[in-house]
Amino acid sequence: MKIIIIDDEPLARSIIKEYLQYQPELEIVAECNDGFEGVKAIQQFQPDLIFLDIQMPKINGFEMLELIEEPPAVIFTTAFDEYAMKAFESHAVDYLLKPFSRDRFDKAISKWSQAGKTISSKERLAPLLESVSNSPTEQHRVVVKLSGKIRIIPVEDIHYLEAADDYVKIHTKEGAFLKNKTMGHFENVLNKNQFVRTHRSYLVNITEITRIDPYEKDNHLAILKTGTRVPVSKTGYVKLKSVLGL
Amino acid sequence: MIDSVVTNGLLMGACAIISNILRYYLPYSDRFFYVLILSLIFSLLVNALSKFILNLSMTDPAYSNYIPFLANAYLIRLGFAFLMIGCMAAICVLWYTQEEEQEYRIRKTDAEKLSRDAELYKLRQQLQPHFLFNSLNSISALIITDPAQARNMIHQLSDFLRTTLRKEEEQWVKMEEELQSLELYLEIEKVRFGHRLSTSIIKDEESLQMLIPPMILQPVVENAIKFGLYDTTDAVTIYVSVLTESDSLKVIVKNPYDPETASPRHGTGFGLNSVKRRLYLLFARTDLVETSAIDKVFTTIINIPKHENYHH
Numbered sequence: 001m002k003i004i005i006i007d008d009e010p011l012a013r014s015i016i017k018e019y020l021q022y023q024p025e026l027e028i029v030a031e032c033n034d035g036f037e038g039v040k041a042i043q044q045f046q047p048d049l050i051f052l053d054i055q056m057p058k059i060n061g062f063e064m065l066e067l068i069e070e071p072p073a074v075i076f077t078t079a080f081d082e083y084a085m086k087a088f089e090s091h092a093v094d095y096l097l098k099p100f101s102r103d104r105f106d107k108a109i110s111k112w113s114q115a116g117k118t119i120s121s122k123e124r125l126a127p128l129l130e131s132v133s134n135s136p137t138e139q140h141r142v143v144v145k146l147s148g149k150i151r152i153i154p155v156e157d158i159h160y161l162e163a164a165d166d167y168v169k170i171h172t173k174e175g176a177f178l179k180n181k182t183m184g185h186f187e188n189v190l191n192k193n194q195f196v197r198t199h200r201s202y203l204v205n206i207t208e209i210t211r212i213d214p215y216e217k218d219n220h221l222a223i224l225k226t227g228t229r230v231p232v233s234k235t236g237y238v239k240l241k242s243v244l245g246l
Numbered sequence: 247m248i249d250s251v252v253t254n255g256l257l258m259g260a261c262a263i264i265s266n267i268l269r270y271y272l273p274y275s276d277r278f279f280y281v282l283i284l285s286l287i288f289s290l291l292v293n294a295l296s297k298f299i300l301n302l303s304m305t306d307p308a309y310s311n312y313i314p315f316l317a318n319a320y321l322i323r324l325g326f327a328f329l330m331i332g333c334m335a336a337i338c339v340l341w342y343t344q345e346e347e348q349e350y351r352i353r354k355t356d357a358e359k360l361s362r363d364a365e366l367y368k369l370r371q372q373l374q375p376h377f378l379f380n381s382l383n384s385i386s387a388l389i390i391t392d393p394a395q396a397r398n399m400i401h402q403l404s405d406f407l408r409t410t411l412r413k414e415e416e417q418w419v420k421m422e423e424e425l426q427s428l429e430l431y432l433e434i435e436k437v438r439f440g441h442r443l444s445t446s447i448i449k450d451e452e453s454l455q456m457l458i459p460p461m462i463l464q465p466v467v468e469n470a471i472k473f474g475l476y477d478t479t480d481a482v483t484i485y486v487s488v489l490t491e492s493d494s495l496k497v498i499v500k501n502p503y504d505p506e507t508a509s510p511r512h513g514t515g516f517g518l519n520s521v522k523r524r525l526y527l528l529f530a531r532t533d534l535v536e537t538s539a540i541d542k543v544f545t546t547i548i549n550i551p552k553h554e555n556y557h558h
Contacts, residue, residue: 008475009380010440011387018390034479055376057479058504079379098383152506 002029002045006038006061007053007077012098016051016077019105026109033057035064036150047072049112051096054078059152062132063143065125066180067150073121075108084132091128133189142170144177151177155194159208160230161186163201171228196243198222198236206243248303249316253296257327260288261334268338272346281335289328293320373410374468377434378403384438399437406430418457421488421495425449428467428486435471443475448487456495458550459528465517466499466546472517473544474501497548505542518546525550 003026005013013031020026026049030041034057042050052074054061062084065071076095078084088095094108142153153172162169167178168186187197198204208224212232215221220232222240232240264284297316304313381403388396409427425447432445467486474482485500518535525534529551536547 008442009384009438011384011438012380014391015383015387018387036479055476057476079383080375098379099386 001026001049002047003027004030004032004038004041004045004047004050004072006032006035006041006050006056006064008033008056009053012053012077015099016105019102022102022106023109035059035061035067038064039067039145039150042068042072049073049075051075051077054081054084059143059150062129066129066133066143067145069180071121071125073112074125075112087128087132091124091131093124093128130185133185142179144170144179146177153177155190156205156207158195158205159224159226159228160205161195161203173226193243196236196240198230198232198240200233202230202232202236204230204240206240212237212240249296249300249312252299252303253292253323253327256292256296256299257330260292260327260331264288264331264335265338268335268342272339272342277339281339282332285328285332285335288331289324292327292331293324296323373407378407380438381434388437395437399434402430402434406434417459419460420454421449421456421458422454424458424460424463425454425488428463431464431467432471432484439475442481443471444481444483446483446485448485450489452490453488453495456490458495459524462521462524462548462550463497465521466497466548469517470499470501470544470546473503477503493552495550495552497550499546499548501544502542503539503544505539521548 003020005016005028007013007016017028017031020028029045029047030037032038032041036058038050038052041047050072052061052064054076055078056064059067061076065074074093076084076088076093077098077100078095079098085095085097087093094111096104096108140155142155142158144151144153153170157172157174159171159173161183162171162176163183164178166180168181168183170177170179183197183201183203186195186203190203194205194207195203196206204222204224208226209222210225211223213221213223215231218234218237220237222230222232224230267284268281297320300316301313381399385396385399385403388399406427409423409430429447432443436443436445467484470484471482474484480502482502485498487496487498489496489498518537522532522535525548526532531551534549534551536549538545
């Protein structure tokens with residue numbers, strides 16, 4: 001069984017290493033300082049289980065998980081994060097509160113080895129990640145991966161979002177990025193006074209709109225600063241008008 | 247028949263009016279006289295009105311005996327009306343006072359809860375659970391790998407907690423003490439983050455003896471560490487300099503940050519806001535905290551005006 005430890009504090013990693021000494025069938029294949037290293041190591045080693053800290057540099061543990069297509073089983077480790085702890089409780093995901101004892105650690109391991117395989121980790125984590133992406137820290141940025149490189153996009157830099165099959169295409173001044181989420185998710189998470197669902201497949205940052213032109217029957221087109229024309233449906237137009245105070 | 251309808255109707259009307267008046271206006275002092283006079287006026291009014299209406303309606307000769315009877319009973323009727331209205335008013339006063347008191351009690355418990363929550367929040371801020379539990383976790387790791395260092399860290403942590411708890415009681419603290427507690431904090435953070443964190447503290451001799459408000463220096467450095475360590479993945483150096491100027495004490499804190507990440511744009515963090523607020527409350531000035539972000543370095547400058555309290 002392959003294990004990866006992801007934590008930005010070396011001593012926090014060393015405690016997990018120490019406790020794992022008593023589990024000879026579990027082998028540590030990598031130790032990571034941050035989420036970037038974590039994503040790489042998970043792709044490279046395809047571990048069976050990861051220990052994941054929440055508060056880490058640049059991207060936190062949850063944001064890291066969002067970047068992984070088929071996440072391995074996860075045991076979260078955190079010192080104090082009320083928001084995350086609530087999310088863990090309500091989604092029955094195992095987590096260790098630092099500092100944790102060897103007993104508690106062993107319990108988490110045995111729980112994982114008994115029940116961990118019945119449902120895929122992806123299914124288990126999806127509701128958790130959905131709920132924590134509403135947390136105050138994640139609301140103002142979106143983490144995406146583009147050809148292996150991880151980008152952190154501030155929400156203000158988003159011009160508009162476009163539905164693209166199972167993905168959402170995030171259009172920014174530096175180009176478009178795909179994120180494995182639904183339009184409904186972004187509509188919920190993003191500030192409703194800034195991002196308006198003008199169309200079933202479009203969510204627009206209103207600060208980017210320069211004018212709104214009529215277009216066929218009841219439809220309109222929102223013209224952005226960049227010149228892009230974004231479709232506005234009949235109901236979308238009503239929403240847009242109310243947010244713009246027209 | 248007409249008499250009872252008119253008189254009782256008027257009485258009921260008067261009671262309704264008086265209860266409404268009392269609902270919207272109830273003086274705090276001289277309540278008794280206010281209610282007494284109000285009842286008297288209303289009973290006089292009721293009687294005058296009823297007499298007037300009855301005189302008008304009883305033009306039929308069949309009532310010719312009744313009118314003088316009415317005139318004779320005037321005083322008794324007045325007394326009765328006064329009693330009725332007075333009772334009604336008293337009940338209203340009691341009722342409304344109780345309602346008011348209940349409202350006041352609810353408001354009071356709400357206010358108490360709010361201040362309790364604020365107190366708890368402050369305490370939590372001071373204790374910094376995230377810092378505390380992570381430090382304890384580091385100690386737990388060191389106990390096996392480096393017991394001497396573990397013990398050392400326990401001492402540092404206890405000293406730091408002690409100074410944090412003491413801060414509450416004192417109005418102003420010596421810069422020297424503030425810096426000592428800051429160094430303790432930084433030493434603990436260095437153990438936690440290993441080689442990633444280094445610090446440089448520059449101070450002039452004169453500044454050490456000066457008094458500054460507590461909880462000013464610490465939050466600024468915590469903020470710098472938070473942004474420095476969580477906004478980049480590289481090694482981080484935090485620079486702190488304390489300088490005396492002719493009319494103020496200047497604290498400059500520098501930390502690296504990544505302009506491409508969103509965090510710095512979203513305000514300068516809760517810590518800095520609370521520092522701004524504290525300085526505003528103390529000096530009534532909003533220009534004492536300056537921040538700038540140039541070349542991936544975030545700089546916070548705190549100006550603490552010289553104060554007669556500076557030198558004991």
